[in-house]
Amino acid sequence: MDYNAQLEQAIDQLHEEGRYRTFIDIERQRGHFPHATWRKPDGSETPITVWCGNDYLGMGQHPAVLSAMHEAVDAAGAGSGGTRNISGTTVFHKRLEAELADLHGKESALLFTSAYIANDATLSTLPKLFPGLIIYSDALNHASMIEGVRRNGGAKRIFRHNDVAHLRELMAADDPAAPKLIAFESVYSMDGDFGPIEAICDLADEFGALTYIDEVHAVGMYGPRGGGVAERDRLLHRLDIINGTLAKAYGVMGGYIAASGRMCDAIRSYAPGFIFTTSLPPAVAAGAAASVAHLKRDQALRERHQTQAKILKTRLKGMGLPIIDHGSHIVPVIVGDPVHTKVLSDMLLDRYGIYVQPINYPTVPRGTERLRFTPSPVHGPKELDHLVHAMDELWSHCALNRADLSA
Numbered sequence: 001m002d003y004n005a006q007l008e009q010a011i012d013q014l015h016e017e018g019r020y021r022t023f024i025d026i027e028r029q030r031g032h033f034p035h036a037t038w039r040k041p042d043g044s045e046t047p048i049t050v051w052c053g054n055d056y057l058g059m060g061q062h063p064a065v066l067s068a069m070h071e072a073v074d075a076a077g078a079g080s081g082g083t084r085n086i087s088g089t090t091v092f093h094k095r096l097e098a099e100l101a102d103l104h105g106k107e108s109a110l111l112f113t114s115a116y117i118a119n120d121a122t123l124s125t126l127p128k129l130f131p132g133l134i135i136y137s138d139a140l141n142h143a144s145m146i147e148g149v150r151r152n153g154g155a156k157r158i159f160r161h162n163d164v165a166h167l168r169e170l171m172a173a174d175d176p177a178a179p180k181l182i183a184f185e186s187v188y189s190m191d192g193d194f195g196p197i198e199a200i201c202d203l204a205d206e207f208g209a210l211t212y213i214d215e216v217h218a219v220g221m222y223g224p225r226g227g228g229v230a231e232r233d234r235l236l237h238r239l240d241i242i243n244g245t246l247a248k249a250y251g252v253m254g255g256y257i258a259a260s261g262r263m264c265d266a267i268r269s270y271a272p273g274f275i276f277t278t279s280l281p282p283a284v285a286a287g288a289a290a291s292v293a294h295l296k297r298d299q300a301l302r303e304r305h306q307t308q309a310k311i312l313k314t315r316l317k318g319m320g321l322p323i324i325d326h327g328s329h330i331v332p333v334i335v336g337d338p339v340h341t342k343v344l345s346d347m348l349l350d351r352y353g354i355y356v357q358p359i360n361y362p363t364v365p366r367g368t369e370r371l372r373f374t375p376s377p378v379h380g381p382k383e384l385d386h387l388v389h390a391m392d393e394l395w396s397h398c399a400l401n402r403a404d405l406s407a
C-alpha cells in the first residue's frame with residue numbers, strides 16, 4: 001500500500017467537506033482572561049478575546065487555584081512518578097477525591113487523567129462487574145461514553161435523545177432479570193439542553209437499573225455548591241455514578257467518577273484505564289481541589305455566569321440571529337453550513353479579534369454547523385458589545401437569514 005497517498009486522501013476528503021481542523025495558537029494571559037494573544041503562522045501576533053473556551057468561570061486564573069498549584073509544585077515536585085497503585089497516590093490525590101465525594105454526596109470518588117478516560121474506562125469495565133449488563137445510552141452522548149459502551153463487548157441500546165418514552169420501550173423489551181444501566185448527560189454541550197434526570201431515575205427505579213450521569217458541562221456551575229444539575233434538582237441520591245471534569249468550570253485538568261465506596265473500589269480494581277496509567281501530577285490535584293473547594297462557596301460567580309449567558313442570548317436573539325436557547329450557559333448560533341461557519345469564524349478572528357471555533361460534523365449533525373459561544377463572568381460589557389456588533393455586521397455581510405422579529 002502507498003501509505004502516504006492513503007493519508008493524503010483521508011486529509012483531502014476533510015478539506016473538500018470543509019471539515020479540516022486547524023489549531024489556532026493562543027497564548028493565554030493570566031489575570032487577563034478572556035484576553036489572549038494569537039500567534040499567527042507567519043510569526044506575527046494579534047490580541048484576541050477567547051469566546052469558545054470551556055474554562056467557563058475563569059477559574060484557570062483564580063489566585064486560590066494558582067497558589068495551591070505553586071505550593072504543591074514546591075512541596076512535591078512535578079509529576080506524580082507512578083500509577084495510583086505504584087507510588088502515584090499522594091495526599092493531594094486523596095484530598096481531591098474526598099472533596100469530590102463530598103461535592104456529590106457520595107461515599108467515594110475516583111480520579112482519572114480526564115473525564116474522557118473516566119467515561120471510557122468506567123463504562124467499558126462495568127460489564128465485567130455485572131455480566132449480561134445492558135447499557136441504554138442517549139443518542140447524543142459524548143464520544144467518550146460512546147467509546148466506552150462500544151468497547152465493552154456488552155449489550156447496548158441507543159435511545160433517541162432525551163426521549164424517555166423510547167427509553168421505556170427499549171427497557172420493557174429486554175429481559176426483566178438482566179442487569180441494566182442508563183448512561184446520559186445533564187447538559188449536552190453542543191445545544192446546551194438538559195437531560196431529563198428525574199424521569200430517567202424514575203425509569204431506572206421501575207426497571208431496576210443503575211444510573212450513570214455525565215455532569216462534565218455542569219459541575220462547578222449548577223447547584224448551590226457546584227455539584228451539578230443533579231444537585232440543583234436535589235437528585236444526587238438517585239444517581240449511582242456521577243462523572244465530572246476538573247478541566248472546564250474548575251479550570252485545571254483531570255476527570256473523575258463519584259459513587260458508592262464499593263463501586264469506586266471495584267472500578268479502581270478492574271478498569272485498565274485507571275490501573276495502567278500515571279496519576280495526575282500532585283500540583284494539578286492540588287489546584288483542582290482548591291477550585292472545587294472555592295466553588296462550593298462562590299454562588300455569586302455562578303450567578304454572574306448565568307447572567308452573562310442570558311444577556312448574550314437576549315442580544316443575539318434581538319438581532320434575529322438563530323440561537324438555540326435551553327436556558328443553560330451555552331450559546332450556540334446555528335449557521336447550518338460548514339463552509340459558511342468556517343468563513344464566519346475566520347472573519348471574526350481576522351477582523352475583530354474574536355476567537356470562536358467553528359463546530360462541524362461529526363461533533364454536530366450535518367446542516368447544524370454552528371458557532372458556539374461560552375460567555376463567562378470574566379467577559380466584560382465591552383467584550384460583549386464588541387461581539388454583538390461584530391456578529392450583526394458579519395451576518396449582514398454574509399447575507400445570512402434572520403428571524404422575522406415582527407412576527
Ligand SMILES: Cc1ncc(COP(=O)(O)O)c(C=O)c1O
Nearest residue numbers: 114115116142189216245247255
Ligand atoms: C460531555 C463530555 N464528557 C466528557 C468530556 C471529556 O472531558 P475531559 O476534557 O475532562 O476529558 C467532554 C469534553 O469536552 C464532554 O463534553
